[in-house]
Structure formats: C-alpha cells, structure tokens
Amino acid sequence: MPASKKEAKEFVKRWKKRLGAIPAGSNNEQQDTQKFWVDLLINVLGIPSNTIDSFVDFERKVRGRRIDVFVSDHNFLCEQKSWGIDLDKPEPRNGGMETPLQQAMWYARHLPYSERPRWVMTCNFGTFRLYDLDNERPEDTVQEFSLEELPDSLYLLSFLTSNETSRLHKEQQLSIEAGAYVSRLYDALAKQYHHIEEKDERAQEEQRSLNVLITRIIFLLYAEDADLLQSHQAFGRYCEGDPAKLHRKLVDLFEAIDTPLDKRDEYMDEDLAAFPYVNGGLFADSSIIVPQMTPEILEAITDASQDFDWREISGVIFGGVFEGTLNPETRHAGGMHYTSVENIERCLRPLFLDELWDELHEAEGERTAAKRKQALARLHDKVASITIGDPACGSGNFLTEAYRQLRTIENRIIEDELSEETGNAGQTSLVIAQDSPVRVSLDQLYGIEINDFAVSVAKTALWITEEQMLRKTQEIYVGYDFDFLPLRSLSNLHEGNALKTDWSEVFPDDLTYLVGNPPFLGARNQSKEQKAELLEVFDGAKNAGNIDYCGAWYMKAARFTQGKRTRCALVSTNSICQGEQVANLWKPLHDMGIHIDFAHNTFRWDNEAADKAHVFCVIVGFSREAGNKTLFYHATPDSDEDRIAVPRLNAYLKNAPDAFIWNRSKPLSDVPAIGIGSQPIDGGNYLFTPEEKAAFLSKEPAAEKYFHKWLGSQEFIRGIERWCLWLGEASWADLKGLPCCRERIENVRNYRLSSSRKQTLKAAERPNHFGTEIIPNSTAIIVPKVSSERRRYIPMGFVGSETLCSDLVFLIPNATLYHFGVLQSQLHNAWMRTVAGRLKSDYRYSGGIVYNNFVWPEPSEEQRNEVERCAQAVLDARDAQEGATLADMYDPKNETFFPELMAAHKALDAAVEAAYGVDFGGDEEKIVAHLFNLYAEKVGEL
Structure with missing residues (x-):
C-alpha cells in the first residue's frame, strides 16, 4: 500500500507517547531503533510486513562497526541516536570524535562501491535529517523535519517505496518492451512460412526454423548494443536496404559468424568480414529454413535495433520472452510455464542465497583486515565450487538467475578484496588488473531439457548474463579485459527427456543444489507416454498413476541424492502436498530418507509470460539431512508470505508428525x-428449474408427487432451487396416464444406449431409475464436495429422505446432532484444510481421505451433550437469518453481519476442543499437530 498520511499521524501519536515517558538519552537505542523503523516502514510507508527482513538490514556490519538502518536496494542508511541526543555533538568513535553525520559518512565510504548509498540520514527519534550524496555539498542541502512534521514530510521518503529504483521493476518493464518487439518480429516472420499452420512434419520444421531464426536475430540485437560486434547497431545497419535481398544477407551472415576468422574466405564482402566469430552452436545449424523477407520484417528489425537497448535485458526475462514464442499447443502439452524472477528467488533464497549473503555480510563485518581477507577468501572458494543442476531447465530461468546471483556475490567479494589491497574503499577503479579475478563460471551449471529450442534459448540467456556480469566486473576491476566471443559450447546443458535420462550421467556426483520447475500436469492431463514414464520412474508402484507428472522429478531427485549432500528445491502444483497424492508420493520418499527442509505453502502462480498460467503452486525444499525447518506461509493463495521457523515439517507442509493419510x-x-448422492445420467431429462417444473406440471399435474427437491453443492450452499423427477417407484399403472413422464423415461433410455460405457449401457435397462441411485431412508448430514477456500467452515446441514441429492455432495445417513457438531467445528475443518485435495484452490472434501481418517473424540456424556447444544445453536442462528444463504453467512467478508452465528461457532469450537480434552483456544497449528498425533497413534505410526 502507498505511504499514508493518516497512518503517519497515528505513528506520531504512538511514538510521542512512548518517548514522552523516557528521559532524554536513556532509551534502549538498538531495540527502539528497530521497533521505530519497522513501525515506520510497514505502517506508514506501506512496506509489506513479510518482506521487511529482506528489505532492511539492522546492525549491518562494516569493518567491525554497525550501521543502524541500511536499505541496500534503495541506497539508504541511517545513523540512529537515542531520544534527545544532539545530532551536532561529536562522540568518541574509531579513536577520535565524530558527529552522527561523520559516522554515517564513514559507513558510506567503507561500504562496497556497489552498495554506496545516495541517501544518508541522522535521526534521534524526534528529528530527521536527510542528506543527498548526489549533491556536491550534501550538508548544505540537508532536509530536516521533526517527528511532528512527519505526516507532511512523507514525500521526502518516497525513494524508499519507489519502484523506479527496484531492479525487479526495471526488469519487468524491460520484459514488456522486449516482448512487444519479439512478438512483432515473430508475427511478421511467421507470415512468410508456407506450412506453419498445418499439422505435419513440414509445419514442425518451419516452426523450429522460426524459433531458431528469431533467437539468432535477438542475440545479434543484444550483441550490437553490448559492443560485442564491430560497431554500435552493426547488425541493424547490415540489414538495411532492399528487403528482397535480406534473405540472402541473413543466410550469408549466419554462415560467416559461425566460421572462425582464420578459416573464412579472404575475399568475402567487407560487411560480412567485419562480424566476429560467435561459435557456441547458436549459428551452427545451416538446415533451418530462412523465408523470404518483407518490408514489414525489415522495419521490425530496424526498429528493434534503433529504438530499444537490449544490453540491460535480464537473461531470465530473455528466456521468458522466448518461451512465449513457442507454439501454445506445445506449451500446454509439455506443461511449460515461465517462472518469474520472484518465484525463482522463492526457491533460491532459502536454498542457498540467503546463507551466502549472510556469510558475505559477516565477512565484510570482520573488525580486522586479516580476518576480513580470510573470510572473503573462504567465501570466494565456496561460491566458485557450488554446482547447480536443473532437470527441467526449460529456457534456463533458474540457472540464469542462480548464475547472476553467484556472480553478483563474487563481484562484491572482488570489490571487497580490492579495497583491502588498496585501502581505498569505493576507489577500486584505480586498480589495474593483471589476472582474471573471476572464478565463478557457467561450467558450474547443469541442465536437462526435452525441447531443443528451449535448450538453445537457455544457452543464449546464460551467454547474455555472463557478458553482463563480466561487464560489471570490468567496472570494478578497471583494466581487466575479457574476450567474450567466441562463445563456449555449454555442453553441460543436455537435450533429452529427464525421466528417461540417467541424471548421474549429466550432473556431477558432488552436485551442490538441484532446483527447477517440472511440468505442471495432473494425472488426468498426462498423455499415455507421460503416464508410462511416470509409472516407470515409480517402478509401477500401486497408486503411482494418480500422482502429478512433476512427482516423478521428486522420485528421480530422491534416488539421485542417495549418498550425497545435495539439497533440492522444486516448484510444483500444490496437489502433491494435498489429498490422496501425499501418501502415494511422499511415503516412499520418506522411507528413502528424504526430509523437507523448507516450503512455501499454496500460492497463486504469477509470471511474466503473455499467457499467464492460472495454477496454484507450492515450493518444497528437501534433502537427506535433518535440520532446521522453515515454512513460508501464505494465508491465502494471493497473499504475501510470512516466514515461520518450525521444529518439524511434514509432507502436508504442517508442523506435525510424519504421518501419511491413505485413502480408507x-x-x-x-x-x-459416509457416501455420495445420486448420479442421474439422464441427459438432463430428470432435472428441472422451478420454471421448467411448472411448465411440466401444467401439462401433467398428476406427476407432482414424483417431484423432489434436488441438492448439489451449489444448490445447498447458494440456496438455488432445483427439482428432480424421480420415477423409480412408479408402476406401469401409475405411468399409464402420464405420457410426459413416459417420454422422459424413453429419452433417458435412448441417451444411455448411445453411450459406449458399460455401466451406462447397463443402466439403460432401468431407465426410470437414476444411473447411480443412492437415496438414504433417513435424515442425513449433507457435505458439499467442493467449497471455497475462503470459508473458515465448510457449510454442512441436515436433509430428510424426501430430498434427493446429487453426487456433488456427500451424505452421512443416521448421523446425529453430535456428529454434525464435531464435523462443523474448527477441529474438523482444520483437519480438512490440511489433508483434503483441492480444485484449483477450493477445498475438495473426501470421504476416503478426510472423513474416514479423522479421529473423533471420546467425550463424556456431559461433553457430548454440550457439543449437541452448541451444534443446535449454530442451526438456530442460521434459521434466524431469513433471506440469507449459506454462501452469504459463511463468506468471511460478511461475518460482521452475522454475529450470533459466529458466536455460536466459537462456542461449538470450544465445546469440541473440550471433548478432545484440550484447550488450544482455536490455535490451528496446535489443533492440526494434535490431530496428526491422534491419527499416528491410531494407525501405529508413532
């Protein structure tokens, strides 16, 4: 949310009251500093609370001293003093006397040059002084305001929330622009291929050629902006002229730049000879089809050359832009979705990046030069030895971002090491390089990808990122000259089917980390070939066929890591940690010694691609080493995460025992x-809206006794009126005078006979009955199969035998008010939320998983009576709300309008807790852990 003047006024009131009770200079500076700035950043400036740890560093070490408040991404540091301390008064520091501003400027000088702040502040809680170091004499242009003046001075702090200084924001904007150029060029080229819209081998070859051609063109556009060619815009100028000649010019250019300089025709045109040798395989395939060019294509190339700077495009985004050029049908069949930088970092940060940055800050914070040098050298050795594999690397998003991060850390180390040698922090550009300081290389990265075009894109993305990072090294280490061309072959990226490939032949034995985003394909969406691959990976294990396709990568990873210390993190569909799949997938992994180290529970997938993937994901980090556990908890799929340290983390992503819930x-x-309702299989002949029922009875009034109310999930929850015509007990004598009813029966018979399904054909023998007919002869509890994840409770209720129900609900005949009370309580709903499957993000209730595995309490008679009393109060509170549906009453947004119902539920929750002999006060984490313990005891897993 944006900065709020209203919240700023509340902030001022809070802190004036707090500080007014403290004598000047006597408050706990460190403790109050953090509270003060967290309050200011979150509640006033609108920084999301879940990102505050990564947004701001408190007590950041610099050469044995500590910065009070440091925001690296927004180039800001603050020297904070105690309440009432004079901001002009020098204090003993570093063997001398320094004012707060001099202290802040010492930090600014001794930070790595890449992290030098633009904005410096001194503050004593009551007064803020802001200095802009871009000004020649910042002390002459200081902006000063008091705590009381904060609401009217918020604009001075706008740089802390500006997207303009955010790397991710800039990259996203570049991706939008780059995508427009790529799309325009792609569309113009596609028109020139004759068979690309057909479905044969010629179309496949033309599609492949188009993909390769556009990759080459964009690489050359990047190369000319990155000064890798003979001159700026060299490629764009080469393409100028007659569009009819561009076909030949491109073919000749591709051949030339794939030929080493010493093997070229010495008489080739000067325009061609000027281009460098590229290599790397990008231009090696001479069999691709290059179509005839048009003025539209030439204009698209020229505009992309002249109007857009490709030099700063992110390698990750490059991959995403190009993945968007794949045929949509190919994308869907392969389950491919481009991963955003944010989601990649959700994997990489807890897997290893957070640890590396912490080690870097610790090394930079060592007090003595000798200790700093030793710590930096150890860290440099470490980052140069890390190896990373992606067994579903696609266009290289994970590998590219991992490499960029490793090289960013290495560049910081190089900068720190140089500043130690020169004794001149921030002045490393004076050093003339002799040998290459760069030790992190693309050889540390490994990948497997089934799509040949994606492999080509991944290599290109990595080459681009390598060049960018070498350029940054050159800025630090002036005089270090690197020859980026010709490109290396990147043989560590393997084209092949990851599920049929022996990973030990691609990845090194000492692979440090395995990351990736396997294809998102549920059991129902897998092709026969994919299903066969999955079963083969699981050795044909029982129930393996209902595991998501990505589950095969988990099993392959578990086998690959046997005897290794490799740590893994995979993005997956959330269904692998919900419902029946959990036991089928994770029990074998658990038995193999796999432990979950960290996880993101369900969040909505977000990406930069044009056709965004509307799926719900989890991220699971796992290894064979039991250790600290971290859960990144998303309260809803659209919310930011909260980071929680937990002592254990099971396959349901809960702090609970490693128990597995099997279909029972x-x-x-x-x-x-528990059972399900009926399935008419009637072609719509037996189901009626109120209007359709009235029209039918106007023709045949005597049929009214055969009509029954009809309930499915939506009818029950949303109060939708629907009717069914049930003729199962009607004799010929009854039907003789009901021609409309007989017509419906005949229609149903014909409908079923048209099916190829054996069960349906069998049901045609009794067309006056439902295809699957389950009609309890008693009152039953009705449970919707699917319900919104926003609801705290799945609405349940009672139905009599006169009401017929569809197979979209569960029915529990002979259930009592006590059973209703327990099922409608928070305890049962917490269990359901943990073990049920999902339809998108909605709860999918299950008899075999949720209900049959739920361990019920063993209450005393008094406790049972109390549950029943509270359950009746819930029903009474519902009945009192005339005109409100269950959807209205159980929508969290409407809870304030139904206080009696919410109070009744709260009392019922307490009564059910008491029946279990516990008092958790509604703490869902404790509830789930307790229920898992009861389950594990019941089935002998404790």
Whole structure:
C-alpha cells in the first residue's frame, strides 16, 4: 500500500507517547531503533510486513562497526541516536570524535562501491535529517523535519517505496518492451512460412526454423548494443536496404559468424568480414529454413535495433520472452510455464542465497583486515565450487538467475578484496588488473531439457548474463579485459527427456543444489507416454498413476541424492502436498530418507509470460539431512508470505508428525459411514428449474408427487432451487396416464444406449431409475464436495429422505446432532484444510481421505451433550437469518453481519476442543499437530 498520511499521524501519536515517558538519552537505542523503523516502514510507508527482513538490514556490519538502518536496494542508511541526543555533538568513535553525520559518512565510504548509498540520514527519534550524496555539498542541502512534521514530510521518503529504483521493476518493464518487439518480429516472420499452420512434419520444421531464426536475430540485437560486434547497431545497419535481398544477407551472415576468422574466405564482402566469430552452436545449424523477407520484417528489425537497448535485458526475462514464442499447443502439452524472477528467488533464497549473503555480510563485518581477507577468501572458494543442476531447465530461468546471483556475490567479494589491497574503499577503479579475478563460471551449471529450442534459448540467456556480469566486473576491476566471443559450447546443458535420462550421467556426483520447475500436469492431463514414464520412474508402484507428472522429478531427485549432500528445491502444483497424492508420493520418499527442509505453502502462480498460467503452486525444499525447518506461509493463495521457523515439517507442509493419510474405505472411528448422492445420467431429462417444473406440471399435474427437491453443492450452499423427477417407484399403472413422464423415461433410455460405457449401457435397462441411485431412508448430514477456500467452515446441514441429492455432495445417513457438531467445528475443518485435495484452490472434501481418517473424540456424556447444544445453536442462528444463504453467512467478508452465528461457532469450537480434552483456544497449528498425533497413534505410526 502507498505511504499514508493518516497512518503517519497515528505513528506520531504512538511514538510521542512512548518517548514522552523516557528521559532524554536513556532509551534502549538498538531495540527502539528497530521497533521505530519497522513501525515506520510497514505502517506508514506501506512496506509489506513479510518482506521487511529482506528489505532492511539492522546492525549491518562494516569493518567491525554497525550501521543502524541500511536499505541496500534503495541506497539508504541511517545513523540512529537515542531520544534527545544532539545530532551536532561529536562522540568518541574509531579513536577520535565524530558527529552522527561523520559516522554515517564513514559507513558510506567503507561500504562496497556497489552498495554506496545516495541517501544518508541522522535521526534521534524526534528529528530527521536527510542528506543527498548526489549533491556536491550534501550538508548544505540537508532536509530536516521533526517527528511532528512527519505526516507532511512523507514525500521526502518516497525513494524508499519507489519502484523506479527496484531492479525487479526495471526488469519487468524491460520484459514488456522486449516482448512487444519479439512478438512483432515473430508475427511478421511467421507470415512468410508456407506450412506453419498445418499439422505435419513440414509445419514442425518451419516452426523450429522460426524459433531458431528469431533467437539468432535477438542475440545479434543484444550483441550490437553490448559492443560485442564491430560497431554500435552493426547488425541493424547490415540489414538495411532492399528487403528482397535480406534473405540472402541473413543466410550469408549466419554462415560467416559461425566460421572462425582464420578459416573464412579472404575475399568475402567487407560487411560480412567485419562480424566476429560467435561459435557456441547458436549459428551452427545451416538446415533451418530462412523465408523470404518483407518490408514489414525489415522495419521490425530496424526498429528493434534503433529504438530499444537490449544490453540491460535480464537473461531470465530473455528466456521468458522466448518461451512465449513457442507454439501454445506445445506449451500446454509439455506443461511449460515461465517462472518469474520472484518465484525463482522463492526457491533460491532459502536454498542457498540467503546463507551466502549472510556469510558475505559477516565477512565484510570482520573488525580486522586479516580476518576480513580470510573470510572473503573462504567465501570466494565456496561460491566458485557450488554446482547447480536443473532437470527441467526449460529456457534456463533458474540457472540464469542462480548464475547472476553467484556472480553478483563474487563481484562484491572482488570489490571487497580490492579495497583491502588498496585501502581505498569505493576507489577500486584505480586498480589495474593483471589476472582474471573471476572464478565463478557457467561450467558450474547443469541442465536437462526435452525441447531443443528451449535448450538453445537457455544457452543464449546464460551467454547474455555472463557478458553482463563480466561487464560489471570490468567496472570494478578497471583494466581487466575479457574476450567474450567466441562463445563456449555449454555442453553441460543436455537435450533429452529427464525421466528417461540417467541424471548421474549429466550432473556431477558432488552436485551442490538441484532446483527447477517440472511440468505442471495432473494425472488426468498426462498423455499415455507421460503416464508410462511416470509409472516407470515409480517402478509401477500401486497408486503411482494418480500422482502429478512433476512427482516423478521428486522420485528421480530422491534416488539421485542417495549418498550425497545435495539439497533440492522444486516448484510444483500444490496437489502433491494435498489429498490422496501425499501418501502415494511422499511415503516412499520418506522411507528413502528424504526430509523437507523448507516450503512455501499454496500460492497463486504469477509470471511474466503473455499467457499467464492460472495454477496454484507450492515450493518444497528437501534433502537427506535433518535440520532446521522453515515454512513460508501464505494465508491465502494471493497473499504475501510470512516466514515461520518450525521444529518439524511434514509432507502436508504442517508442523506435525510424519504421518501419511491413505485413502480408507471405512472410518477409523466408530461413526456412521459416509457416501455420495445420486448420479442421474439422464441427459438432463430428470432435472428441472422451478420454471421448467411448472411448465411440466401444467401439462401433467398428476406427476407432482414424483417431484423432489434436488441438492448439489451449489444448490445447498447458494440456496438455488432445483427439482428432480424421480420415477423409480412408479408402476406401469401409475405411468399409464402420464405420457410426459413416459417420454422422459424413453429419452433417458435412448441417451444411455448411445453411450459406449458399460455401466451406462447397463443402466439403460432401468431407465426410470437414476444411473447411480443412492437415496438414504433417513435424515442425513449433507457435505458439499467442493467449497471455497475462503470459508473458515465448510457449510454442512441436515436433509430428510424426501430430498434427493446429487453426487456433488456427500451424505452421512443416521448421523446425529453430535456428529454434525464435531464435523462443523474448527477441529474438523482444520483437519480438512490440511489433508483434503483441492480444485484449483477450493477445498475438495473426501470421504476416503478426510472423513474416514479423522479421529473423533471420546467425550463424556456431559461433553457430548454440550457439543449437541452448541451444534443446535449454530442451526438456530442460521434459521434466524431469513433471506440469507449459506454462501452469504459463511463468506468471511460478511461475518460482521452475522454475529450470533459466529458466536455460536466459537462456542461449538470450544465445546469440541473440550471433548478432545484440550484447550488450544482455536490455535490451528496446535489443533492440526494434535490431530496428526491422534491419527499416528491410531494407525501405529508413532
């Protein structure tokens, strides 16, 4: 949210009250500094609370001293003093006397040059002084304001929330612009291919040629902006002229730049000879089809050359832009979705990046030069030895971002090491390089990818990122000259099917980290070939066929890491940690010694691609080493995450025992059996809206006794009126005078006979009955199969035998008010939220997983009576709300309008907790852990 003047006024009130009770100079500076700035950043400036740890550094070490407040991404540091301390008064520091501003400027000088701040502040809680170091004499242009003046001075702090200084924001903007150029060029070229819209081998070859051609063109556009060619805009100028000649010019150019200089025709045109040798395989394939060019194509190339600077495009975004050029059908069949930088970092940060940055800050913070030098050397050795593999690397997003991060850290180390040698922090550009300081290389990266074009894009993205990072090294280490061309072959990127490839033949034995984003394909969406691959990976294990396709990567990773210390992190569909899949996938992994180290629970997928993937994901980090656990908790799929340290993390991503919930045909506890409603299989002949029912009865009034209310999930929750015509008990004598009813029966018979399904054909023998007919002869509890994840409780209720229900609900016949009370409580809903499957993000209730595995309490008679009393109060509170549907009453946005119902639920929750002999006060984490313990005891897993 943006900075808020209203919140600023509240902030001023809070802190004036707090500081007014403290004598000047006597407050706890360190403790109050953090509270003060966290309050200011979150509540006033609108920094999301879940990002505050990565946004601001408190007590950042610099050569044995500590910066009070440091925001690297926004070039800001603050020297904070105690309440009432004179900001002009010198203090003993560093063997001398320094004012707060002099202290702040010492930090600014001794930070690595890449992190030098633009904005410096001194503050004593009551007064803020802001200095802009871009000014020649910042002390002459200082902006000063008091705590009381903060609401009217917020504009001075706008740089702390500006997207303009955010790397990610800039890259996203560049991706939008780059995508427009790529799309325009792609569309113009595609028109020139004759068979690309057909579905044969010629179309496939033309599509492949188009993909390769556009990759080459964009690489050359990048190369001319990055000064890798003979001159700026060399490629764009080469293409100028007659569009009819451009076809030949491109073919000749591709051949020339794939030929080493000493093997070229010495008489070739000067325009061609001027281009460098590129290599790397990007231009090696001479079999691609280059179509005839048009003025539209030439204009697209010229505009992309002249109007856009490709030099700063992110390698990650390059991959995403190009992945968007793949045929949409190919993308869907392969389950490919471009991963955003934010989501990549959700994997990489807890896997290893946070640890490396912490080590870098610790090394930079060592007090003595000798210790700093030793710590930096150890860290340099470490980053140069890390190896990373991606067994579903696609266009290289994960590998590219990982490499960029490793090289960013290495450049900081190089900068620190140079400043130690020169004794002149921030002046490393004076050093003349002799040998290359760069030790992190592309050889540390490994990948497997089935799509040949994606492999080509991944290599190109990595080459671009390598050049960018070498350029940054050159800025630090002036005189260090690197020959980027010709490109290396990047043989560590392997083209092949990851599920049929022996990973030990691609990845080194000492692989440090394995990351990636395997294809998102549920069990129902897999092709026969993919299903066969999955079963082969799981050795044909029972129930393996209902595991998501990405689950095969987990099993392959588990086998690959046997006997290794490799740590893994994969982005996956959230279904692998929900419902029946959990036991089928994770129990074998658990038995193999796999531990979950960290995880993001369900969040909505977001990416930079044009056709965004509307899926819900989890990220799971795992290894064979038991250690500290971290859960990144998303309260809803669209919310930011909160980071929680937990002692254990099971396959349901809960702080609970490693128990596995198998699909069970009967309840573990002594409770009524659960079943489903009926499935008409009627072609719509037996189901009626109120209007359709009235029209039918106007023709045949005597049929009214055969109409029954009809409930499915939506009818029950949203109060939708629907009716069914059930003729199962009607005799010929009854039907003889009901021609409309007989017509419906005949229609149903014909509908079923038209099916190829054996069960449906069998049902045609009794067309007056539903295809699957389950009609309890008693009152039953109705449970919707699917319900919104926003609801705290799945709405349940009672139905009599006169109401017929569809197979979109579960029915529990012979259930009592007590059973309703327990099922409608927070305890059962917490269990459901943990173990149920999902439809997108909505709860998908299950008899075999949720209900039958739920361990019921063993209450005293008094406790049972109390549950029943509270359950009746819930029903009474509902009945009192005339005109409100269950959807209205259980929508969290409407809770304030139904206080009696919410109070009744709160009392019921407490009564059910008491029946279990616990008092958790509604703490869902404790509830889930307790229920898992009861389950594990019940099935003998403790």
